[in-house]
Amino acid sequence: MWVYEKKLQYPVRVSKCDPRMAKLLIEQYGGADGELAAALRYMNQRYTIPDKIIGLLTDISTEEFAHLEMIATMVYKLTKDATVEQLKEAGMAPYYVNHDRALFYENAGGVPFTATYIQAKGDPIADLYEDIAAEEKARATYQWLIDMTDDVDIQDGLKFLREREVVHSLRFREAVEILKDEQGKKTVF
Ligand SMILES: [Fe+2]
Numbered sequence: 001m002w003v004y005e006k007k008l009q010y011p012v013r014v015s016k017c018d019p020r021m022a023k024l025l026i027e028q029y030g031g032a033d034g035e036l037a038a039a040l041r042y043m044n045q046r047y048t049i050p051d052k053i054i055g056l057l058t059d060i061s062t063e064e065f066a067h068l069e070m071i072a073t074m075v076y077k078l079t080k081d082a083t084v085e086q087l088k089e090a091g092m093a094p095y096y097v098n099h100d101r102a103l104f105y106e107n108a109g110g111v112p113f114t115a116t117y118i119q120a121k122g123d124p125i126a127d128l129y130e131d132i133a134a135e136e137k138a139r140a141t142y143q144w145l146i147d148m149t150d151d152v153d154i155q156d157g158l159k160f161l162r163e164r165e166v167v168h169s170l171r172f173r174e175a176v177e178i179l180k181d182e183q184g185k186k187t188v189f
Contacts, residue, residue, distance in 0.1 A: 002062065009066040010160045012073040013153035019090035021149050022078035023108060028145070028161075029071045030105030030113040033137035039064035041118040041134065045127045050182075053124065053175050057131075060168050067161055072103050074157060128176050135169035 028034040042061035046054050079087070079101050087096045094110055105113035121127050142162035146155050 008070055008073060009063070010070060010157060012070050012077065012157050014074060014077045015151045015153045017081045017086070018078045018149070018151065018154075019082045019087050019092050021151065021154065022075045023090055023092050023095070024145060024148055025071060025075050025078070025108075026104075026106060027108035028138070028141060029068065029075060029103065031107035031141075032117040033134060033141050034107070035064050035068035035071055035138075036105055036113060037117045038134055038138060039068060040115075041120075042131065044118070045120050045131070048120070048122050049124050049127065050179065052178060052182075053128075056171060056175055060171065063164065063168075067164065070157060070161065074154060075103060076101075078154075124179055125176065128172050128179070131172045132169055132176070135165045135172060139165035139169065 030036055039061050042057040042064065046057035046061070049057055079092075082090070082092075082101070084096065087093065095104075095106075098104070107113075119127075119130055121130070139162055142158050142165065146158045146162070149155060
């Protein structure tokens with residue numbers, strides 16, 4: 001079970017209505033390397049990972065849900081005051097006819113979220129390498145998103161999220177080392 005706080009992990013500010021940026025940011029909401037995929041992947045893998053690593057997966061999964069909440073807040077703030085004309089100009093007409101301004105799990109190209117974005121192999125090393133790759137891809141996506149806006153308020157939130165992906169990647173790498181030590185064998189990179 002979880003105890004939750006009624007505040008975001010990090011403050012989310014946007015300086016202006018910008019549906020164009022919202023359309024791009026939705027990638028980290030329902031895209032392959034986004035926060036939903038990360039949260040669900042780790043929460044699910046934890047059941048068959050060795051005991052020493054369960055807490056790590058639970059911790060990081062929980063934090064990814066907090067990041068999902070931040071992305072949702074950004075998309076909401078960027079679109080809540082947009083006119084239908086502004087949404088059309090931003091290429092969000094297909095999104096609007098499906099969802100109005102409601103949040104929905106899809107990527108920047110409009111493809112709905114799918115469980116095929118994630119895997120649970122049952123092999124701890126295979127799963128952890130997937131997790132490291134996921135964190136690195138999420139980090140890169142955040143950088144590309146930062147490059148797509150001149151809104152320093154959004155950039156601030158995205159930089160926080162980018163740095164958390166770096167920390168997660170490092171922690172998953174440590175987990176690999178722990179398992180390798182236990183198995184008494186070296187994995188060749
Ligand atoms: Fe992460």
